[in-house]
Structures are given as structure tokens and as C-alpha cells.
Amino acid sequence: MTTQRRNVGAGRAVLIAIALLWSLFPLYWMYSTAFKPEALDRRVPPVFVFQPTFENFERMLRATPFLQYLKNTLIVAGVTTVAAVALGSLAAYSFTRFRYPGSDFLPLAYLVMRMLPRFVLVIPYYLLMRTFGLLNTHSSMILAYLGFALPFTIWMMIGFFKEIPIELEEAAMVDGGDRLRVFAQIVLPLAAPGLAATSIFAFILAWNELLFSLVLSGRDTRTLAQLPLTFSTDRGTEWGMVMAAGSLTLLPVIAFALLVQRHILRGMTLGAVKG
Amino acid sequence: MAGYEVATVRPARAEDSLLRRLRRSRTLPGYLFLAPALIVTVAIMLYPLVFSLQTSFESYQLARPEEREFIGLDNYLWTIQSPNFLNSITVTLVFTAAAVTLEFLLGLALALLVNREFRGQGLVRTMLMLPLFLTPSVVGLLFVRLYYPGDGLVPLFLSLFGLDNNFPLLGTRATALPAIILMDVWRTTPFMFLVLLAGLQSLPQEVIEAAQIDGASPWQILKGVTLPLLMPLILVALTIRGMDAFREFDTFMLLTGGGPGQATEVISMMAYILAFRAYDIGRASAVAWVILILVLIFSVFFVKKLRDMQMES
Numbered sequence: 001m002t003t004q005r006r007n008v009g010a011g012r013a014v015l016i017a018i019a020l021l022w023s024l025f026p027l028y029w030m031y032s033t034a035f036k037p038e039a040l041d042r043r044v045p046p047v048f049v050f051q052p053t054f055e056n057f058e059r060m061l062r063a064t065p066f067l068q069y070l071k072n073t074l075i076v077a078g079v080t081t082v083a084a085v086a087l088g089s090l091a092a093y094s095f096t097r098f099r100y101p102g103s104d105f106l107p108l109a110y111l112v113m114r115m116l117p118r119f120v121l122v123i124p125y126y127l128l129m130r131t132f133g134l135l136n137t138h139s140s141m142i143l144a145y146l147g148f149a150l151p152f153t154i155w156m157m158i159g160f161f162k163e164i165p166i167e168l169e170e171a172a173m174v175d176g177g178d179r180l181r182v183f184a185q186i187v188l189p190l191a192a193p194g195l196a197a198t199s200i201f202a203f204i205l206a207w208n209e210l211l212f213s214l215v216l217s218g219r220d221t222r223t224l225a226q227l228p229l230t231f232s233t234d235r236g237t238e239w240g241m242v243m244a245a246g247s248l249t250l251l252p253v254i255a256f257a258l259l260v261q262r263h264i265l266r267g268m269t270l271g272a273v274k275g
Numbered sequence: 276m277a278g279y280e281v282a283t284v285r286p287a288r289a290e291d292s293l294l295r296r297l298r299r300s301r302t303l304p305g306y307l308f309l310a311p312a313l314i315v316t317v318a319i320m321l322y323p324l325v326f327s328l329q330t331s332f333e334s335y336q337l338a339r340p341e342e343r344e345f346i347g348l349d350n351y352l353w354t355i356q357s358p359n360f361l362n363s364i365t366v367t368l369v370f371t372a373a374a375v376t377l378e379f380l381l382g383l384a385l386a387l388l389v390n391r392e393f394r395g396q397g398l399v400r401t402m403l404m405l406p407l408f409l410t411p412s413v414v415g416l417l418f419v420r421l422y423y424p425g426d427g428l429v430p431l432f433l434s435l436f437g438l439d440n441n442f443p444l445l446g447t448r449a450t451a452l453p454a455i456i457l458m459d460v461w462r463t464t465p466f467m468f469l470v471l472l473a474g475l476q477s478l479p480q481e482v483i484e485a486a487q488i489d490g491a492s493p494w495q496i497l498k499g500v501t502l503p504l505l506m507p508l509i510l511v512a513l514t515i516r517g518m519d520a521f522r523e524f525d526t527f528m529l530l531t532g533g534g535p536g537q538a539t540e541v542i543s544m545m546a547y548i549l550a551f552r553a554y555d556i557g558r559a560s561a562v563a564w565v566i567l568i569l570v571l572i573f574s575v576f577f578v579k580k581l582r583d584m585q586m587e588s
Contacts (some may be wrong), residue, residue: 015388016399023403026461029428030417042426044440091312098305106309108578113320115574117522119543120563123550124323127330147319150312179304208410210525211543215551228416228529239420246413257408261401265473268407268466269515 030250033243041239056240057248066227066245073223075138076213077206080145084202085195087146088153089161093183095154096161097169107158110151118211121147126215136218144212149202152267156201159266160194161187197263200256207253224249324567331561337554350561360562362537363545370452370541371520374459375513381460382467387497389468390475400472407465415529418458419445422530429454448538451531455539458526463516470512474505507580514577518570542566 033041035052060066095107125144126135134140164187172182188195210225217223227249231242260267334346354360389399406414421428422444434440444454478501486496502509524543527533533540533548540548542562550559 012388012391012393019385019388020399020402022461023406023465026417026421027405027409029421033420044426044431046426046428046431087312087315090308094305094308098308100305103305106313108582110316111578111581112571112574113316115518115570115577116320117543117563117566117570119522119524119546120327120567121320121323123546123556123559123563124327124330126550127556128323128326143319146315150315154312179308183308204408208408208412208525210412210528211547214528225410225412225525228412231416233416233419233423242416243420246416249413250409253408253410254405257405258401261404264404264407265469269470269511 027250030243031247033239034247036240038238038240056238056244059238060241060244063241064227064230064245065222066224066248068220069222069224069227072138072217072221073207073225076141076145076221076223077203079138079142080149080206081199081203083142084146084149084153085157085199088150088198089157089188089191089195090183091150092154092157092161093187096158097166107154110154114148114151114155118148122211122215125212129216135216136221138221140216141213141221141223144216145206145209148209149205152205153198153202156198156263156267157191157194160191160198163194164190194263197260197267200260201263201267204253204256327560328564330556331564333557335556335560337550337556346557350557351565353558354561354565359537359540359545360565363540363542366452366537366539367521367541367543370456370459370523370539371517374456374463374520375517377456377460378464378467378516379509379513381464383471385464385468386471386475389472400469404465404469406462407469409462411462411525412529414458414462415526418454418526419530422454445531446535448535451535451539455526455530458530459520459523462526463519466516467512470508471505474508475501478504507583510580511577514573514580518573518577521570 032048034056035054036047036050036056037053038056040047040050095103121144125140129135129140129144134143168186168190169182172186173179208225209223213223213226214229217226227245228242231237231245233242257264330343331350332345332347334342334344334349336342385403389396389403422430424430424441424443424446426440427444430438430440430442430444433442442450444450482500482504483496486500491499522543523541524547527539527541527544528547531539533544546559546562546566549555549562553559
């Protein structure tokens with residue numbers, strides 16, 4: 001009996017190891033290629049052991065507009081996050097604390113908006129931004145990004161606000177505080193961890209967005225998600241350089257994902273599943 | 276501190292009561308909190324959608340915006356009769372069905388594997404969920420490298436089984452879509468894994484133990500107890516993942532751009548090409564609206580399901 005259980009444990013360990021290999025190997029290969037001397041990259045069979053070097057990163061930073069794209073991404077994703085979290089938490093507070101015509105229907109409407117395919121919106125966005133002379137500006141991208149970030153932040157914050165006991169607010173209201181002050185001084189501090197997690201998710205969403213960026217940006221406003229499209233992938237491609245750019249783009253996303261993993265389920269399922 | 280200020284600059288009595296009534300009202304502050312988000316939503320969702328509905332009834336070439344003209348249902352008739360549209364719908368459905376099914380099965384297997392308590396469980400969970408967050412376009416580029424004919428790791432691995440390592444996996448009709456599906460399975464299986472793991476961990480342990488005492492095999496327990504209990508959760512997970520797969524764009528753009536020929540031209544790719552390569556805004560809008568209506572029907576079902584779940588919890 002005991003031996004049998006140990007055997008099952010060993011079998012499970014092997015399976016888990018295989019799963020980890022499957023999950024991490026492509027990522028390992030990206031970072032490994034980025035640190036590999038260019039001359040070794042195209043060797044067959046592939047080289048696994050080598051002296052790591054930063055030369056791919058140095059060359060990439062000189063040859064590509066990585067830093068400019070990075071600046072644009074930070075501006076667009078940063079402003080989108082702040083705006084979406086600010087508007088989203090106000091709306092979520094409204095949905096969880098007040099009853100009025102629309103307070104049942106509107107949250108569901110935001111849920112439907114979360115499901116809308118981006119390509120449905122990108123065509124009118126392009127035409128409207130062109131009409132208003134906003135193509136190739138950060139503003140046009142921030143506005144468009146809000147379209148998917150806002151439903152997301154609203155639903156994340158609804159979940160977090162629901163968990164805050166309403167009695168605390170009622171006590172403060174009785175003491176004569178008005179709604180806005182109760183929200184700012186009592187509810188927001190209590191929801192701070194949720195606010196932080198929501199911000200990080202919204203930032204990741206904006207950081208990763210390709211389609212809106214592709215259509216609305218121009219020479220001066222392209223973002224990092226577009227950088228992979230600028231590399232030609234023909235025989236002469238310098239993969240070390242390409243992977244250096246990719247691995248730097250992924251770095252903040254990986255860091256943030258590790259930070260918010262406790263709230264991941266809520267983020268991915270819009271509150272349907274609590275992690 | 277603030278309380279004192281209010282007390283010293285007390286407004287006139289009538290104003291005071293009006294102000295207080297406004298602040299205490301159950302309805303008005305609700306609208307005030309909602310107003311900023313609602314205004315933005317009307318501007319960036321409702322208005323663009325109405326605008327796009329309008330262009331879907333027009334002959335509208337991007338290069339000649341002054342020649343816009345109302346043509347009724349022509350764009351819609353073109354859409355539903357177009358072999359391109361039929362092809363795109365088929366490719367999208369095949370991709371979605373295959374990817375989501377594989378991700379569900381693999382995710383369930385992983386969740387069952389990791390479910391029982393062991394040392395390092397949290398770390399394993401973290402490492403298995405990582406691909407989910409990665410920038411899709413970068414993942415696309417990474418897989419272009421992994422699939423690269425000649426020295427890509429996948430063709431080199433396949434050559435161990437006697438296949439030619441110069442075979443262009445992404446450039447061949449028969450293998451391009453399966454290659455993208457495999458990439459999608461790598462990238463988004465963690466979603467299914469995380470949801471199902473949470474579901475498994477929330478199951479009442481007594482029910483499963485009772486089944487074990489009755490002598491049920493692990494397979495019988497999975498089929499007869501675990502899966503039926505998880506069914507609402509599974510439906511939600513399948514729907515969310517299905518909708519996301521249905522609109523996938525980034526990785527297709529990177530891996531194949533819709534080719535070879537139109538073998539991987541999913542519906543988002545078709546709309547993109549129609550609008551921004553063929554500059555046919557009218558038809559592109561009609562395609563978008565046909566999809567929008569399908570998605571709306573589907574999400575109404577989903578929203579109902581989700582609301583039932585939230586009420587239960």
C-alpha cells in the first residue's frame with residue numbers, strides 16, 4: 001500500500017515536471033537566444049551551453065526604435081490605466097451601493113462590452129480619429145484602449161467593493177460625512193489592494209494591445225506590441241536581436257503577473273470565480 | 276478639521292436642506308458616481324458602434340470618403356454570399372473549437388495533477404500560469420522562431436521522427452492552422468487550468484470521500500461527481516475562452532497574416548484586411564456587424580449564466 005502510494009507520487013512528480021517543461025521551455029528559449037552570441041544561434045543541433053553576452057541587447061537598442069516605443073507604451077498604458085481605474089471604481093461604487101433605473105442593467109451591458117471583438121470597433125475608431133485629426137496621437141490610443149479597459153476595471157472593482165462591509169460607510173454617513181468623502185476616506189483605503197491589482201491588470205491589457213495600436217498609431221506613437229511586426233523574418237534575420245527586444249518587452253508583464261497572481265482568477269473571469 | 280469649516284461657512288437654510296437632500300438621495304449620487312464612466316462609454320463605445328452601423332449600409336472606399344453613398348443591404352448581401360466570409364467563419368470556428376477543446380482537456384488534466392496538496396504547489400501553479408499574460412505579438416514572434424524551417428526547434432524535433440526539418444510548417448496549408456492552434460494551446464491552457472483548479476479546490480470534500488468509500492474508481496468519481504459539480508463553472512470558462520479565441524487577432528497577424536492563401540484567415544483578419552488593405556470600409560463594417568450580432572446573441576446567454584453563478588455564491 002505504502003509503496004504503491006509512493007509510486008503514484010513519483011509518477012505525479014514526473015508528470016508535473018513534464019508540464020513545467022512544456023510551460024517554461026519556450027520562454028527559456030527566448031531568453032536563451034537573447035543572451036546567445038549571434039554566431040551560435042543558427043547551429044544545428046542547437047547550442048544549449050554558451051557564454052552569455054549582452055551584445056544582442058546593445059545592438060538591438062542601437063538598431064531599433066525600442067526606447068521610443070517603450071516611451072509611447074508607458075505613456076499610453078499609464079494614462080489608460082489611471083483613467084480606467086478612476087472612472088471604473090467610481091462606476092463600480094455606484095453599481096454596488098445605489099439602486100436606480102439602470103443599476104441592474106448597466107453592469108451587464110459592460111459585461112457584454114467586454115466580449116465585443118476589437119475588430120468591430122477598430123474601423124469606426126480609425127475613421128473618427130481621422131476626422132478629428134487624432135491619428136498618430138497618444139490621445140487616440142488612450143481613448144480606444146479605454147474601451148476595453150473600462151469594462152474590465154468596473155467588473156474587477158465591483159467584486160472588491162462588494163467585499164467591504166457596508167456598515168462602516170453607514171456609520172460614517174450618520175456622523176455627517178457626505179458620499180464623496182465616505183468614498184475617498186473610507187472605501188478607497190479599504191479597497192486599496194483591489195485597486196492595485198486592478199491597475200496592474202489594466203496596465204498589462206494596455207501593454208499587450210496590438211490591433212488598436214497598429215491602426216491608430218503612426219511613426220511617432222507606435223508601441224512595443226508592434227515591434228515584433230517590424231522585424232523581417234527571412235533567412236538573414238538576426239534572431240538574437242529580435243529575442244532581445246521580445247524578452248525586454250515581456251519583462252514587466254512577467255513581473256506584474258507574479259505580483260497579482262492572487263487575483264488572477266477574478267481578473268480572467270470578471271468576478272465569476274474568486275481565486 | 277473639515278467639519279469645522281463646513282460649520283462656520285454654513286449656507287442659507289433653504290439651500291442647506293436642498294444640498295443635504297441631494298447628498299442623501301439614494302438615486303442622484305448614484306448617477307453622479309456613474310456619470311464620468313457613462314459619458315466616456317457613450318463617446319467611445321456607443322457612438323462608434325452607431326457610426327459603424329451607418330457605414331455598413333454605405334458604399335464607402337477609404338481613399339474616396341467624399342463618394343460615400345447609401346446602398347441599403349448590399350454590403351450585407353455581399354457578406355453572406357462571399358466565399359471569403361464563409362471561409363473565414365469556417366476557419367475561425369475550427370480554430371476556436373479545436374483550441375478550446377484541447378485547452379479544456381489539458382487544463383483539466385493539469386488541474387487534477389496539481390490539485391492534491393504537495394510541497395511547492397504554489398510555485399508550480401505560478402510557473403504553469405505564466406504564458407497567459409505574455410504579450411501575444413511577442414509570443415507570436417517567438418513561435419515564428421520555434422517553427423522556423425531548417426533550424427527552428429519544432430522542425431528539428433519533428434526531424435527526429437523522420438520528417439524533413441526544412442518543412443515550412445507555417446507556410447503550408449495543411450499545417451499552418453494546427454501550428455497556430457498548438458501555439459494557442461501553449462499560451463492559454465493556463466486559463467482553463469486556473470479556473471478548474473479553483474473549482475476543484477472549492478468542491479465539498481465529503482462528497483468525494485463518500486464516493487471513495489463506496490468503492491468508486493477515480494475515473495468514476497471524475498465522471499459521476501466532480502465534473503457534474505463543476506459544470507456551471509466549466510460552461511463559464513468555455514464561454515469566456517471561446518469568445519476570446521473567436522476574436523483572436525494578434526498571433527495570427529504575427530504567425531501567418533492569414534496565409535498561406537486564406538488558410539488561416541480568421542474573421543478578425545478578414546475584417547482587418549478588408550478595411551485596411553482593400554480600403555473597403557462599407558463591406559468591412561458589414562462583416563463586423565454580422566459578427567457583432569452573433570457575439571451579442573452568444574453573450575446574452577453567457578451573461579445570464581454568469582448572473583446565475585454570482586447569485587449562487
